Amino acid sequence: MNKIKNLSEFANKRYGQNFLKNDAIIKRIIQSIPNDNLRVAEIGPGLGDLTKELVTTRDVTAFEVDKRLCEHLQFAFSQSIHADRLKIRCGDVLKYWEDNLLLDEPYHLVANLPYYIATNIILKALKDENCQSILVMVQKEVAKKFSAKSGEKEFSGLSVLTQTVGFGELLFDVGSENFVPPPKVTSSILLIRKKRSEDNIYFEEFLKIAFKQPRKKLSKNLSTHYNKDKIEALLQKLEVSLTIRPHEAETSMYHHLYNELNKDNIDGRTKQQSRKRAES
Numbered sequence: 001m002n003k004i005k006n007l008s009e010f011a012n013k014r015y016g017q018n019f020l021k022n023d024a025i026i027k028r029i030i031q032s033i034p035n036d037n038l039r040v041a042e043i044g045p046g047l048g049d050l051t052k053e054l055v056t057t058r059d060v061t062a063f064e065v066d067k068r069l070c071e072h073l074q075f076a077f078s079q080s081i082h083a084d085r086l087k088i089r090c091g092d093v094l095k096y097w098e099d100n101l102l103l104d105e106p107y108h109l110v111a112n113l114p115y116y117i118a119t120n121i122i123l124k125a126l127k128d129e130n131c132q133s134i135l136v137m138v139q140k141e142v143a144k145k146f147s148a149k150s151g152e153k154e155f156s157g158l159s160v161l162t163q164t165v166g167f168g169e170l171l172f173d174v175g176s177e178n179f180v181p182p183p184k185v186t187s188s189i190l191l192i193r194k195k196r197s198e199d200n201i202y203f204e205e206f207l208k209i210a211f212k213q214p215r216k217k218l219s220k221n222l223s224t225h226y227n228k229d230k231i232e233a234l235l236q237k238l239e240v241s242l243t244i245r246p247h248e249a250e251t252s253m254y255h256h257l258y259n260e261l262n263k264d265n266i267d268g269r270t271k272q273q274s275r276k277r278a279e280s
């Protein structure tokens, strides 16, 4: 990319461009990828610093929205593209995800994510059944929300969704001095190992209700949508305090409460779905 004289001026804020310029950190990221032969999907390869290391050992499909960077990547990686090691998809990655599967084969997601859509991208990957693991650089607060354990103050609806499909871990922090231009926040590497995938928007909505006011009682949040007596009876049956706060409940408890409180709706939905299936 000889044309680029000044990376800071070149970087487009709209696309969340902060380029990672530390080879030791890139190596640590590479070492954290699960050790198998699956393809890697990279979102936002940028100037290709991480991509360069990835293609030495893996087949890679990279998604880049910025046309200037796409041209650069196609030129700089022409050999890898020719050897079928690297595929470059130019455009918004969320468009490629419209059919729920980013790639039509099992893959690991590896990326230094654009922070403005990082949460959205991780949620898509959790639901994508071809995605086997997620290794991403994100804002530290976001990494904590996905990887927190029940009882920790950061435990959130995002932590519950992660634990529903696998196991989340904050691997290490990356200071802003490692990027050009430096972001205003500290970043962290988040690894989510998936055991399965789940796409249940009703459960996601339920978690939004449960964590609406994180410092209030869980029963109070839930009572905005469900019968208070029923909630309290369920909590008593589970032998947990009626004053339990959302971050103190376990993932299994959220699934139990969701199933019990939505019993009629879930049965209704199931019936509707089987009717539709029978009609088609």
Ligand code: SAM
Pocket: 015, 016, 017, 018, 019, 020, 021, 043, 044, 045, 046, 047, 048, 049, 050, 063, 064, 065, 066, 069, 091, 092, 093, 094, 111, 112, 113, 114, 115, 117
């Ligand atoms: N991987 C590079 C690195 O580590 O230096 C760049 C990371 S930079 C934080 C985020 C990258 O994501 C940029 O290259 C940006 O253009 C790209 N990007 C932003 N929004 C995107 C989108 N919707 N789809 C695909 N790529 C996107």
